[in-house]
Amino acid sequence: MGTWFVTGASTGIGRAVTEQLLARGHRVAATARRPDTLADLGPEHLLWTAQLDVTDTARLRSVVEQVFAEFGRIDVVFSNAGAAAFGAAEELPDEVIEGQLALNTIAPIQLFRAVRPHLRAQGGGRFVQTSTMGAHLAGPGGSLYHASKWGVEGFLESVIGEVAPFGVGITMVEPGTVRTGFGAATTVAEPLDVYASTPVGQVRRYLEGAGNLTGDAPGDPARVATAVIDSADVTPAPRRLALGSDAFEAIRAALSTRLAELAAGEDVARSTDFPR
Template structure:
């Protein structure tokens, strides 16, 4: 019997690549997005349901999960992929921008998890894959909002990993580095600060650094999708999956994967998980 994955943000980038990969490998796919017109490339396949899900709309989250279960009978894997980045000097950033960053990247993600958990608990199985970022374990200047949201995803995912282990539900984090997507376009918000001249030198330096970044070193979305597929299907208790040579190098300079896994193993032993 085919398994089913629900993907948020499936209209482009990593989400679309993941939805396509899982569908090509025989999975049922609930491909969700804010505008279903953007899912034309996925619609029409017998094993794909394209439906609306807006992380700022609680009713749409509940409806999308319900539609997926009604169509395919269960949701075995949730891929929380949808999100965006807000950058700029914190002092110059309106609270409305800050709240939206966390509403989408954190609270919408949590609400989607809450929506799938009743069915996963009932079947005593499931995998939740949260797409974090290399920026979930290290930071760049002017990224206090984005990094804050991704560090929140890292923390809640690690804690949830312990919480759901006794129910047969695994929680995974995928941490990509640079990816050739539209992250710098519609998935990116930058608050400039001309009225705060003290920050302008850093703003100018950051803008120049972004322009000079070589996209040749970035991953393609399908490469991240392969890492996601591995995380969803390897049957292990591993939490973190780094995606991309750049991310591996950056995080390797900051953390030891072996120490991370040893720490998690020790916590699981302490609590009998």
């Protein structure tokens, strides 16, 4: 049985993964901003908990040191803490912009930096990052959320090659919409009337309606959790893991469109070289 370190373990995919790991007999170091939300997970001999707001970098580093001191070896680090913000770019307050990037981009980067020496020293391990199908596409009103996820994926894509020689694998989990509380926890900016009849306004009305990204989502959190856990046993580590039929279709469409746009610009691209 392995040992996992999970951030954002109190709700959603993080909680589903933690529950299944414990049911399988794995040991789990689980963190949340409110550790009391983890008290009912048990059993105590398999579960270690700590309070952690991942945007507090000093606390993050301290908890990482505690986890490795407690367990000696961590097989999988599951970086799952995250949230979304919605609004037209000019509707979003500065503090929401900064908070979104701090939580979804800077915190995973700092978590990876903190665990990396330990994974290297122990001769390997996995770093699994919850991302989104939205790391391949973007929609009106989601500019900062998409930016935060595109950003963390760019970072991880780069460091895959840095840590591979040490036996460390990285997987970016890209779910579609999943029936969790994620949509209800989305921060929605105060609207400007000028956007009411635009695509931003249309998406806003959807978010505020019955759909709000959770109730009618196709993704089953239990099956998503199983796929995340099982991916840790795949060698080599899958670079990306699309989860959900909506994720698969959306990512395929986005990549196909980008390839078509690239091909359409081939002549222009080649025309800017020095003549042979």
